Structures are given as structure tokens and as C-alpha cells.
Amino acid sequence: MGRPQVARAGRAVDGGSRRTEILQTAASLIATSGLRTSLGEIADAAGILPGSLYHHFESKEAILVELLRDYHADLDRIAEQALERLDDTRSRSAFDRITDLGVGIARCAVAHRAALQLSFYESASTHPELTELTQRRPTAVMDAMLQTLRAARWDGYLRADVDLPLLADRVCQTMLQVGLDVMRHNAATDKVAILMCRILLEGLATGAPTDAELDSSAAFTAAEQVIGTWRDDARADDKAARVRAVARSEFGRRGYENTTIRDIAAATGLGTGTVYRLIGSKDQLLVSIMQSFGEKIAAGWTEVLRSDSSVIEKLDALSWVNTNVLDRFGDEFRIQLAWMRQSPPDTPNPGWMFAARLRQIKSLLTEAIRSGEIRIDSRSKEMLARSVIGIGWVPENILRERGTRASQLHVRDTSLRGVIQR
Template structure:
């Protein structure tokens, strides 16, 4: 099947529009899944598309067939972006290194917004008898990572990037960061292009007006406070009781499959218990989620509180918060995936499962305002809100990098990018 005609992306439109009824159904399904999650049924999709469920079966024989097509088109789009980036590198006309990098990052961000439903599916392993669906959901954007790597190599050859930078790690961090823009909460009301441009500035040129050394950052009061909190964390699964066992099993199931599609029956089966027993011990699925995420949220919140209360500079506090985040992801990966799924949309005013995102944005604004006023932080931003959301986003290292290099090297990666920057000279 040939590629469909691409439509201009405004941040809300869908990537494919060939005018067919089949594509209209896919666009409708993508919109509903992006806002309501994977629990969306064929009935929901048919109603939103204004057709009878029976008519929908003329185009797709199952919900999984729709998911496969959404993922296939998402990966086709990512591969197209990779091809176009490669072609630009071979263009004989001169393009400044930052413009090349930013252009690729903006294209990735637009794609992530246009394919939010497929992006969600890539977060979870999701049980399925459809092998193509499983493979597509787990597929890494290999061609895109390679194109980003080649773009960064060209930037190094031009003298834009330092020679000591691990380009493969930087490429992975840049691609994953731009894909996260597909989570509405990370860009707020800003366009994908504005978000991508700002994140590029942060990742490549850094926030710190100076260049704090690792020794200075390690010795700060903020880092010492963060490290003390990290060492105080205990795993709730260590508790020797049935309720704790259920919580441990549930957080794994929620993290692997997603909260919406995981049932109490799934949790009971994985825990080796009866469904009735699980209900008696933990109540509803909503109560179980709240118990899991409350514990996670309290651990992270304690870290933020201790760091913010420390007698340290704004840059030192940003660094210490990254240490909190890195260790939270390392120790509580399932809770992080649950939180990531929740952050699919802008969080409601009511408390979300564990992390109180709106409060974190408010706290980050205060840190950044202090740093900009004192001259410690130097960054041009279209808005304080977008800057705070972006800095929170880059404070979390991609899990793939963390698993590959460990917590300390991940922290150094954050320092070298979002704090000190990786360019030869600051513009």
C-alpha cells in the first residue's frame, strides 16, 4: 500500500488524509484513543465516526486491526522523517548545524502529536494474540535514531558539538525527548514546533550560564539532600503481607499493560489469588491505583521538598532534582510508566495518581525565575509555563539510556546536556 498524502500539521491534525472512509475511521479512532486510552471500544469508534458498528467491520475486522494500522502509519511517518533528514544532510546548500538538528526535532515532535494514539501504544507491552501488533508496539525507531546520529556527526564535523560528547547517547536522548512532546502535558498549550525548538536549546546549549563541574554539583547541599532521600527509600514489595503482595503485582501489571486495560481479574491471576480475595483486601481497582501511586508520590515529593529547602543555587537544585528523578525511574519503573500514561493528557485539577504535576510546574517556575533573575540560568523562552514544563521533561532521562548505562552515567548525561550544554561555544 502506498503512502498517503501528508497534510500540514498544526499540532492537532492527523498525519494521513487521503479522503477515504477508511482513513476517516482511523483518524476518529486515533482521536478517541489519544483522549480515552486503549479501553476505547469498536462501539465507541463507530459512534464517533457516525456509522453503525456493522458498517465499521467492512473496513476493519477488529479493534486490533485498527491498532495495527495506526502503529504501521506511525512508523511509516517516522521512517519518512528519517529519510528526509538524511536527504538534507546530502544537500549541497549550507545549513547551520543547529538548524539541521532543530528541523529534525520539530519533525519528530509534529509526528508525535499527530500520532498520539500510536505513541501511547508504544508505552506498553499489552497482551495480544496479534503478533504484528505486539511487534509494532515494541518496535524502536531505528532509522530515526540513525538519522539523528548522522545529523549530530555532521554537527560535530562542522565544529558545533564538542568532541567528547557521546553522540549515540545524545541521539537517543534527543529522539525520546521529542517524542515525549506527544504527551500534551509536556507542551501545555504551546505548538509542537515551539516545544521542540525550546527543548533543542536546553538539550544542546544547556541552562547554566556557567559550567559547573561534577565536583561542585556533587558537593552541593541540594545534591546531598537528594542523595539522602534516595538512600532512605524502601520498596513496598518488601512488606510481608498479602495486601503488599497484591500492590506489588498490580503495579507490575499496570506498568506493563496500562491501567485502563488491566482488570482486577488480571491482577488476581498474576498474584495467584481469587478475584474475591483481591477485592476484600484492596477494594476497587481505583483504590489500588491510589495506594500504589500515593507511596510513589510521597517518595518523590519528599525529594523535591528537601532539595527546594536546601541552601543551594538554582542550577544546583535542578541537578539534584534530576538525581531524584533518575533514581525514582531506576527503583520504581512501573510507577513511572503508570504516571506517564496518566500524563497522556493535561492533568486535571483534581489530584492525579501520585505526582501532582501542576504543583511541580509551579515549583519549577519559582526555581527558574530565581535562576534567571540571579543570572545563573540563561535561556530564551516563549513562556514561563512552557519553560517549566520543558525543564521538568528533560529532568527525566529516557529509561532505555538508564538501563544501558546506570544511574550515575545517566546523571552525567543530564548534566552534560540540559545544564552545561554540548556545544563548543554558547550562542
């Protein structure tokens, strides 16, 4: 398959100027070390004095704006190229056309990892262009994906009842997730993108379990029971739980970077010293919140995995746990993303315990492949497990627009049953 060419982050075609060198250095540092990277660290890595850096960029925000501009420009170019190739159907199957575009998006996400991290989260900056760029939706590639999926349905590859705008949104967001190191890990970008496309299009299940069958499974019942036990710390009586509840709200409203312990203390009506004694530092408070968040997920996963159900039923129930966590505890989910932005991208999440979840999914998939319950295999079980975990979380905008039940049905129709015409 021919692959679209993606420009390297930082305008590599810019003749190797010092400005370009600074941008490339900043992109590399932020992608690997998070947004805590300082201007001094960027200047040092670029081999210049911090004062000299200001001759090229007036602030760190100016660097971030430039990185985001390049990122969106590359996404727009990929969309344009995909639409130009859409009429050329010679020796290119519908699957190839979809994955060609998917790989292009994934390559762009990897090349622009720093900008990608910024685009996943709400900006705490007052810089208007930075705020606009972080919130900008990749509408051009989403439209190109929609047109590509429509052509695939005309070719008879996709079922007639598939919600194509919804599927286009899901595929594009999944391809962008490939740019997160914790998702891609050490695997080749193209291989991960193609595998995730295949899962979304063909589905994992060898059979075609109905909604009624999945709703009545022991795993789904176990998930429902755990979800019913979740409570909001805002209703708790102890002061520490109340501080965590207020901090969640403040972090979600102001952004983690802009929220201070003093802000949290004022919102709770407690003294700053009291908050420090109850929780500790802001970083410790964040870990405390994420541990509580992770415990809710862990309880759901534990009960689902120990249920007397098939692997497909367990994967379905795990997605139901994830969807309800995102719906009920959206602040924590956004805080988790903010934590990921502040930390190296491959650092394990302190709340969700990613390494433990990864081991569980790998074991589950190995069992299902051996029994023939799952149709999709991969030489790398690590890559397959990370892909399945990523696809098991429905994007938040889809959840907000469609609701929990419709989102779960979409997960079933894609990653479990598949959307192709059989």
C-alpha cells in the same frame, strides 16, 4: 528554516474514503480520551453503525495496527528527507539542521498522538503485529539524527568528546515526548521542539559546574538522604502493602489492562473478596500504588528545594531523584505510563502530582533567570517549565544501558552544561 512536511495521521492523502475517515476518527478519539475508547464510540463519532465498521476493520486492534503503521511510515519519511538535506549546508547552521529534524519528529508525534501513546508502552495484546509495532524503535530517525549530529561536530558546533549515539537517542526521544499533550500543553509544537533542542544542546547553566561541585552540593546531599529512606512495599508486613507490591509486579508483567483483581488475589494467596476489602477496585488499587510512588518523589523534591543550594544544583539533584526513582521503582513508572494511556493525555497524574511539580519548577526558573544563573529564557514560563521537567527524566532504555551514575552525568552534560563547542 525550512521545515519537513509531515503527513496527517490516518493517511489523509487517501482520497477521503470511509476507511480513512474511520482511522482519523479513531486517532482523534484515542489521542484525547485514551485507549478506553470503544469501537462503538468510534463508529458513533464516524456517523456509522457499529456493524458497518466491521466492513472496514475486523477489530479495534486492526485499527491500532493501521495507525501504528502510518506513524512509523511517516517517521521513516522524515528520516529519509533529513538525510537528503544533509549535504545542503548553504545558509543553514548546524543548530538549524538539528532542530529541523527535531521539529519534524515532534510534528509527527503530534499528528500521530494515538500511535505515539501506544508506542510508549508495552502492548498487552496477543496480536503479533500490534505487539511488534508498539515495540519497534524509530531506528531510521535515530540514525538520521546521528548523521546530523556528526555533521554538526565536523562543523565544529559540538564538542569532540560528546557521545553522539547517546545524544541522538536522547534528542529523538525528547522530540517524541512533545507529542504528549501533558508536555506540550497549549504551546506551538515547533516552539516546544526548538526550545527542548536548545536546552539539550546549549545547556541551562550560565556557568559550567563540575561534577565534583554538583556532587558536593547541599541539594545533592539532600537527595541522597531521601533516596536512602526509600523502601520497597514488598518487604512490608501489612496485607495492603503486600497487595500493592504484588499488583505492581502483575501490572508490569501482564499489563494493566490484562490484569484482574482475581489475578492479583491468586498471586498474593488471598481471596478475591479480601483484596477488594483491602484495596477496592482495580482503579483504586492503581491510584493507591501511584500515590505511594508520588510520595517518594515528593519527599525528594521537598528536601532538595528547601536546601541551601543554587538553582542549577537543585535541578541537578531533582534529576538525581528522578533517575533513582526510575531505577528503583521501574514497575511504578511503567504503571504510570499505562495509567496515562488509559486516561486523557492532559489529565494530571494521580501519583506524581504534576501540577504541583510544575508550579515548583516555574518558581525555580523565574528565580534563576532573574539572577542570571540560567542562560535560556522563554516568553512562556509555562512552556519552559514543562520542557525542563520533561528533560529532567532520562529515558528508561538509557538508564538500563548506562546505569544511574552515567545517566546522571549525561543529564549534566546536556541539559545543564550543554554539548556545544564554546
